[in-house]
Amino acid sequence: MPSQSKPDPSNSLVESLSxxxxxxxxxxxxxxxxxxxxxxxxxxxxxxxxAWRDQHLTPKHNALCVDQVLAAGARCVGKAVADEFxxxxxxxxxxxxxxxxxxxxxxIPGGSSSGSAASVANGIADFSIGTDSGGSIRVPAxxxxxxxxxxxxxxISEAGVLPFTPSVSTVGILAARMDTLDKAIxxxxxxxxxxxxxxxxxxxxxxxxEICDATVRIAAERALERIAHRTGIVPxxxxxxxxxxxxIPLSACxxxxxxxxxxxxxxxxxxxxxxxxxxxxxTDFSKAYENVRGFxxxxxxxSLDRCERxxxxxxxxxxxxxxxxxxxxxxxxxxxxxxxTEESVGNFYGRTMAITxxxxxxxxxxxxxxxxxxxxxPVGLSIAAGHYQDEFLLGAVEEMLG
Amino acid sequence: MPSQSKPDPSNSLVESLSxxxxxxxxxxxxxxxxxxxxxxxxxxxxxxxxAWRDQHLTPKHNALCVDQVLAAGARCVGKAVADEFxxxxxxxxxxxxxxxxxxxxxxIPGGSSSGSAASVANGIADFSIGTDSGGSIRVPAxxxxxxxxxxxxxxISEAGVLPFTPSVSTVGILAARMDTLDKAIxxxxxxxxxxxxxxxxxxxxxxxxEICDATVRIAAERALERIAHRTGIVPxxxxxxxxxxxxIPLSACxxxxxxxxxxxxxxxxxxxxxxxxxxxxxTDFSKAYENVRGFxxxxxxxSLDRCERxxxxxxxxxxxxxxxxxxxxxxxxxxxxxxxTEESVGNFYGRTMAITxxxxxxxxxxxxxxxxxxxxxPVGLSIAAGHYQDEFLLGAVEEMLG
Numbered sequence: 001m002p003s004q005s006k007p008d009p010s011n012s013l014v015e016s017l018s019x020x021x022x023x024x025x026x027x028x029x030x031x032x033x034x035x036x037x038x039x040x041x042x043x044x045x046x047x048x049x050x051a052w053r054d055q056h057l058t059p060k061h062n063a064l065c066v067d068q069v070l071a072a073g074a075r076c077v078g079k080a081v082a083d084e085f086x087x088x089x090x091x092x093x094x095x096x097x098x099x100x101x102x103x104x105x106x107x108i109p110g111g112s113s114s115g116s117a118a119s120v121a122n123g124i125a126d127f128s129i130g131t132d133s134g135g136s137i138r139v140p141a142x143x144x145x146x147x148x149x150x151x152x153x154x155x156i157s158e159a160g161v162l163p164f165t166p167s168v169s170t171v172g173i174l175a176a177r178m179d180t181l182d183k184a185i186x187x188x189x190x191x192x193x194x195x196x197x198x199x200x201x202x203x204x205x206x207x208x209x210e211i212c213d214a215t216v217r218i219a220a221e222r223a224l225e226r227i228a229h230r231t232g233i234v235p236x237x238x239x240x241x242x243x244x245x246x247x248i249p250l251s252a253c254x255x256x257x258x259x260x261x262x263x264x265x266x267x268x269x270x271x272x273x274x275x276x277x278x279x280x281x282x283t284d285f286s287k288a289y290e291n292v293r294g295f296x297x298x299x300x301x302x303s304l305d306r307c308e309r310x311x312x313x314x315x316x317x318x319x320x321x322x323x324x325x326x327x328x329x330x331x332x333x334x335x336x337x338x339x340x341t342e343e344s345v346g347n348f349y350g351r352t353m354a355i356t357x358x359x360x361x362x363x364x365x366x367x368x369x370x371x372x373x374x375x376x377x378p379v380g381l382s383i384a385a386g387h388y389q390d391e392f393l394l395g396a397v398e399e400m401l402g
Numbered sequence: 403m404p405s406q407s408k409p410d411p412s413n414s415l416v417e418s419l420s421x422x423x424x425x426x427x428x429x430x431x432x433x434x435x436x437x438x439x440x441x442x443x444x445x446x447x448x449x450x451x452x453a454w455r456d457q458h459l460t461p462k463h464n465a466l467c468v469d470q471v472l473a474a475g476a477r478c479v480g481k482a483v484a485d486e487f488x489x490x491x492x493x494x495x496x497x498x499x500x501x502x503x504x505x506x507x508x509x510i511p512g513g514s515s516s517g518s519a520a521s522v523a524n525g526i527a528d529f530s531i532g533t534d535s536g537g538s539i540r541v542p543a544x545x546x547x548x549x550x551x552x553x554x555x556x557x558i559s560e561a562g563v564l565p566f567t568p569s570v571s572t573v574g575i576l577a578a579r580m581d582t583l584d585k586a587i588x589x590x591x592x593x594x595x596x597x598x599x600x601x602x603x604x605x606x607x608x609x610x611x612e613i614c615d616a617t618v619r620i621a622a623e624r625a626l627e628r629i630a631h632r633t634g635i636v637p638x639x640x641x642x643x644x645x646x647x648x649x650i651p652l653s654a655c656x657x658x659x660x661x662x663x664x665x666x667x668x669x670x671x672x673x674x675x676x677x678x679x680x681x682x683x684x685t686d687f688s689k690a691y692e693n694v695r696g697f698x699x700x701x702x703x704x705s706l707d708r709c710e711r712x713x714x715x716x717x718x719x720x721x722x723x724x725x726x727x728x729x730x731x732x733x734x735x736x737x738x739x740x741x742x743t744e745e746s747v748g749n750f751y752g753r754t755m756a757i758t759x760x761x762x763x764x765x766x767x768x769x770x771x772x773x774x775x776x777x778x779x780p781v782g783l784s785i786a787a788g789h790y791q792d793e794f795l796l797g798a799v800e801e802m803l804g
Contacts, residue, residue, distance in 0.1 A: 268561035
């Protein structure tokens with residue numbers, strides 16, 4: 001492949017590119033990178049795996065989302081590093097390296113859209129197209145201190161994007177600034193500018209706050225006070241059990257529910273390819289994949305029903321005009337190479353996904369705003385809204401933070 | 403591959419199977435077939451193309467939808483013939499043959515879920531899992547005189563199903579009886595049995611009626627009279643322009659809109675594979691694919707905006723309690739081998755997709771009911787509802803026709 005490699009000390013990029021826009025538009029003058037699980041014509045897609053890259057042919061077409069953004073005037077400057085098969089929230093890829101967390105260089109950038117977040121935080125691009133299933137846009141946005149949006153499930157075309165976990169995966173945007181995020185995501189959402197409901201109610205997910213480090217919780221409370229002052233709307237603390245109308249904890253979104261659905265779908269997509277091809281995979285992925293391989297899908301089918309029920313309950317509750325806030329991740333980015341024991345990995349994923357699975361199971365749009373600073377490191381404050389209320393959410397965030 | 407081939411004079415099946423249920427449930431005692439673009443563990447998936455089959459490895463897992471149905475007690479009896487790459491509404495596969503249209507044996511079965519419809523109509527199975535993008539469940543259901551449902555976009559997991567046109571493709575059910583369709587689709591929808599809105603309003607899409615042969619229109623009007631008598635609700639004729647609030651024809655759903663989106667997405671999925679592998683393809687597909695290959699995606703991007711706008715307008719209009727009716731296809735099944743001129747192909751797809759694109763662009767659930775008979779051949783009457791109102795639609799159809 002013709003790799004126009006420029007030195008990239010941040011290690012955000014798999015490959016430096018210069019793809020000119022195909023037309024001018026609302027993104028003219030802006031540059032972007034593309035996560036390496038999204039096709040760019042004439043360049044191999046690795047999905048974070050050299051084995052996958054080597055055994056797949058070169059795509060002939062850009063992913064539809066890439067064409068949309070090029071046609072709106074933006075210029076593509078590179079393919080961004082992704083975690084191996086996008087199956088991680090850490091951002092430490094054994095083959096492609098760990099993209100530099102610009103604001104906390106001794107810490108992990110978060111993943112799997114690690115290079116997307118890093119390319120934005122390191123000033124290589126104005127925005128990046130990433131993907132998010134279990135938190136793969138939101139977590140690196142939180143750890144790297146950039147804006148990130150996971151839109152409603154299936155609002156954006158996934159043509160030309162690695163099929164990963166079809167019932168959960170979304171295409172979204174990471175950006176250095178709110179106005180850039182807003183412009184880029186509106187191109188992908190391709191929605192006419194119709195009036196949306198005014199912001200009436202700001203909820204705060206109490207269970208998520210409790211999962212967080214106390215320092216993160218306190219920083220979030222201060223940010224919410226500023227939002228209250230700005231909007232004149234007093235945030236209301238609410239428990240997950242009140243939202244769904246049943247006495248279940250927030251972790252019910254992940255455990256025996258979304259996590260199982262994701263595991264089953266991953267077996268069908270990447271897992272099927274791995275079983276057939278026995279590729280060389282990295283140490284961390286290989287360890288994680290053992291659980292996928294041994295997963296008993298038949299006994300887990302009841303998890304699908306639980307997902308659907310919570311989806312309904314969340315969306316019945318999240319009426320138009322309502323947003324719900326919570327820290328994007330329960331802590332600042334862990335130190336590099338620190339996720340090296342079963343306990344540290346279990347703690348990292350267990351606590352993080354207890355929060356990120358909320359929007360995953362609800363198919364909700366969620367924006368992570370780089371509002372909090374703890375021990376000098378960034379953490380995001382997330383704002384989510386009901387399924388398909390993406391444009392309302394963008395307006396609400398502008399009103400709350402713009 | 404271990405093919406347990408039984409004689410199948412209807413040519414509905416690629417392969418006869420006997421997969422026992424993994425548990426008992428609401429589908430116990432029922433048998434089903436699976437369209438050959440949906441994975442069955444240990445059996446190659448052809449997607450209607452011998453070249454695709456030969457160049458892909460054997461899946462290790464069933465598609466999630468297959469596991470759902472097996473766990474609800476149904477028994478799988480075969481893999482059903484599909485059109486080549488599922489890119490046809492005709493059901494004449496040059497490699498796998500034309501499944502027999504049981505009720506009109508000299509006519510095509512319709513496609514691309516041709517073997518699914520035929521296996522049900524010929525009594526091989528009680529139901530079949532198929533897929534529908536541009537009409538691939540609804541059209542063969544209409545031509546073969548069986549029930550067919552395309553659910554709301556992305557209500558059912560597509561893990562283990564060929565990624566075809568991700569923004570349009572759905573997994574759905576064809577069945578010999580309404581109660582079987584209802585039971586099977588509810589397993590896949592995995593929705594708690596919550597109360598749904600009562601049926602209040604029955605609309606009839608005037609533009610679709612006008613596209614139909616006069617004989618089909620008259621048969622549809624008689625069926626609607628019976629529905630009015632049964633429900634006590636007088637069907638209201640409505641024009642597409644009234645629904646969207648703009649003076650555009652029904653064909654605007656397909657032309658310069660959904661058809662372009664599908665073509666672009668097909669370029670990214672199967673098209674990309676074809677360009678890289680140059681497989682041997684059938685005459686009809688090769689001809690159709692020339693348009694895909696030469697399609698200018700950049701200038702067609704505006705079609706995405708048109709799709710999104712109509713989607714919004716349709717769903718703003720189709721409030722809960724409302725269904726909309728129209729003939730599934732504008733005519734009875736054409737004779738076999740009659741789609742052999744540019745004119746006949748253009749007429750077939752142009753008129754059919756002018757109707758089927760309505761639910762496609764609206765991401766609507768639609769049920770084709772085998773209610774009409776014209777010249778001794780079946781045609782379906784379709785009943786559609788708003789996006790995600792699948793359970794309401796099932797209840798409404800029961801009330802209208804049960």
